[in-house]
Amino acid sequence: MNTKERAILLMHCPDKIGLVGEITGFLQSNNGNIISLDQHVDPESNEFFMRIEWDLNGFIIENQKIGEFFNTLIAQKYDIKWRIAFADAVPKMAVFVSKYSHCLFDILSRYESGEWKVEIPLIISNHDKFKHVGKRYNIPYYHIPITKDNKAEQEKKQLDLLRKYDIDFSVLARYMQILSDDFISHYPNKIINIHHSSLPAFAGAKPYESAYKRGVKIMGATAHYVTAELDAGPIIYQDVTPITHKDSIKDLKRKGKDIEKIVLSKAIWSHLNNKIISFRNKTLVFGS
Amino acid sequence: MNTKERAILLMHCPDKIGLVGEITGFLQSNNGNIISLDQHVDPESNEFFMRIEWDLNGFIIENQKIGEFFNTLIAQKYDIKWRIAFADAVPKMAVFVSKYSHCLFDILSRYESGEWKVEIPLIISNHDKFKHVGKRYNIPYYHIPITKDNKAEQEKKQLDLLRKYDIDFSVLARYMQILSDDFISHYPNKIINIHHSSLPAFAGAKPYESAYKRGVKIMGATAHYVTAELDAGPIIYQDVTPITHKDSIKDLKRKGKDIEKIVLSKAIWSHLNNKIISFRNKTLVFGS
């Protein structure tokens, strides 16, 4: 089975009888063999969600027309919010970083080994610390320092770069600057952040210190989409690691780095593989 | 939404284009609103699997006829192996136990609190140790001692009891006897065992002692369906707990009990909620 020639539809709408049949009927009557279908109705909101992946071999609608046909024939009727993706697409991802290397290096290691289907056209940082790393991977590295006074204009530069490089989504790999609401508004559900605690515990600054002070016995990391409210966006993935009284703040930081980089990379994988639907500040993340 | 009035179809067959559409079409054209649909094609065997749950309110085929209709109209055409279940059914579960109480007590605690939709019409044991427990819960307790010489006739007694009480499936809650192939053949994928290691590590007797001797740093438990080959049946659920050099065999047993009872109860829950399809010595377990 050639995984490259596949399309994925992600969608949601108010639940109605006949939705699954009509949508799968649309694919199958056009000779699309469904590879996997994950469907869910949220009992609180009565919203219908579906991720459907099918084989494009022999599918009678050409790729760039599928969206139009689906919209006209199905989506409009049910008021479906949808997006289409193709398994052989190679999204363009920007990486934002400050002074910590663990997430950056983990991302670049996966990039270099070909673990992910992604292109990284640029790295943006408020420090020049990892300039040599950009060179090493032949990735343009933009040093854009941020102060209280120049934030607006520097963010404009960042946005220009994202547009210039035709960026699909961005990853904040321990980027220690708060993005403005305006910046975020250009990329809804397109900016993934890693927070170094198990949100909603210890939102904001210095979560390690707070965790140490509170004497928690587990410590976590949270990957989430960035929204205007700090550390409050839709959670994509979380994990924890056990802590004991023997762990100093330095140990918490060391242990934290391991879960942060893995949690962030799992979230990126799910995003890259079109496994995520966002809805009202929550996500549905479909399993591998 | 009344969760009681729901039906579930579990099925598998060789993959073919149009399967999802035809099956969902069958339900929806008869006014069945699909609540959840989980579909998977195994890339190795090219087998198609589906679990589909729908609302029976207004469904135009009456419950006891759904199977016949589905078989005639759909299943025969695609050579589908299927079974139907109803969410308001209360399956009858037999519990087998020997001398350890942790799984037995965990099961009975959930039973008493109404956590599970299940009936426990009898407990079978090769010891009389928990006779008083049967009395406490008003569950007939059959003490059927097993020796090398009487095994065949005692198993016959057990089988007669399972038939007499119209048992749907059995749980071996640390039952320390090996069932004969003949016994097992009457209940394929209907006997759940808990093994006190993370299979396939430490199959057979004395897994704690072997784990201690090997110096493992994690210790597990495995719930699986019983097949003729010892500890080799389809795995339903597994979990582990960390171990250190400070843990004696006694500590391993203590820590093991906690994961065993939780792992077994999670497997029972998945079985009771019709979340499991078995196929070629493996299971598909659909999430909550």
Place this chain on the structure above:
Amino acid sequence: MNTKERAILLMHCPDKIGLVGEITGFLQSNNGNIISLDQHVDPESNEFFMRIEWDLNGFIIENQKIGEFFNTLIAQKYDIKWRIAFADAVPKMAVFVSKYSHCLFDILSRYESGEWKVEIPLIISNHDKFKHVGKRYNIPYYHIPITKDNKAEQEKKQLDLLRKYDIDFSVLARYMQILSDDFISHYPNKIINIHHSSLPAFAGAKPYESAYKRGVKIMGATAHYVTAELDAGPIIYQDVTPITHKDSIKDLKRKGKDIEKIVLSKAIWSHLNNKIISFRNKTLVFGS
């Protein structure tokens, strides 16, 4: 090795050179063979902590005099806060419960099976729901309903009972009443509560609902000592379980029960086995 004839000293004081040598010297010069010694200096507070367990066979100070001798010869010199415990002691534990059974049943199952060295002389509840459970285990069950108006006098009744039965410590097994500061002040580090979230996330009421609303991908439970500030006492043990978008609030409650009962029971085990030192709103919990 007879584990019954062992003593345990738990202690802390400002760190000073020579502490370990002097303390172990005291034991060994009196013919006490050290079985295990766990020592830790907290780098923030520079406080010295030690748990030491030794064999009483042949120890030349008789049990009821050890404390006095240790205090006079060692503790006073270094301003050591200490307590002594004997491995063959059987502490008296009160269980408080409201309407949820999972923690209560888990505790009583361990009690019945002899898994713990503990006596449970009474159960206290603001409901009469589990009266029959008290009878079953032959444990006096006190139904003490609490209203806004009678809280003070009812707590007095509770305290009288704890004194009458010579209770060493209490467990709030999902007891849904907030204890008054006065009540708590009688039992510092002697009341263990289970909170149904991973504190400090979702402190207070309705953590399941809040977790569901926030869309977390893991859900936790926290056992802690009760202090005057709600859900803010020293954490003893925490664990989490993964959550997906398929989990309704009902599923969260079901999954939560499993971790709550295990987390609470692990905390009780550590307390019973004298593995815990509390210091400034944090705990040191020594491993098994």
Place this chain on the structure above:
Amino acid sequence: MNTKERAILLMHCPDKIGLVGEITGFLQSNNGNIISLDQHVDPESNEFFMRIEWDLNGFIIENQKIGEFFNTLIAQKYDIKWRIAFADAVPKMAVFVSKYSHCLFDILSRYESGEWKVEIPLIISNHDKFKHVGKRYNIPYYHIPITKDNKAEQEKKQLDLLRKYDIDFSVLARYMQILSDDFISHYPNKIINIHHSSLPAFAGAKPYESAYKRGVKIMGATAHYVTAELDAGPIIYQDVTPITHKDSIKDLKRKGKDIEKIVLSKAIWSHLNNKIISFRNKTLVFGS
């Protein structure tokens, strides 16, 4: 507190009364302030184990003499096997790799970021695939291909290199060659391997494929010291990740990589920080 000026003694011997007092007395009478002490008596073998870390500021024996003094005054008397380490030492670690990059890149990322106190003087590989990576980090990269016929002479070359670079210990970062008994005999408890399963399950080749075929619901990784018997050496660290029926062999490999690199790096950290004592094919790993 300057963590650099610390010494660590790791030791074991048959248990005897007075050991802790005598050893701590030796340190403290020479003005050594104990920072942490972890002591354990194995109940099966009655072996005494201890890790003790103390401040060298003001210690009256000079560093290079401590071993001699300890041996003469204490170790000989009790037949103690011991080794001493200094917290400011920078061990020399060789990395062996074949064709998988995830462990190699994880190690080098930590190396570059200064997360570990280690020197990596060379990389050895039976392939030339990562030659450019050696160059990038300025680490000599030796391509030493192995065939059935040249194994003995190539291993001699490897041993010569380890000696030339004065290597303290080696890490097999998914090195897909079996080392000869002779090679191993030169570095007992000095070669760390990562096996891509939760040993003893799926020892030997192709653990992913075996795990997939067996239908396990968790998949693990094991870091262990290499001994003559394949995949049977003392286990240092293990972890697992959950698996579902949706995971293909490709998914198992992807998920496996994440736990492999973390498990291996945690084992290396424990080794580097002198947290491990090996005894009779098992390890004691003291917590952070």
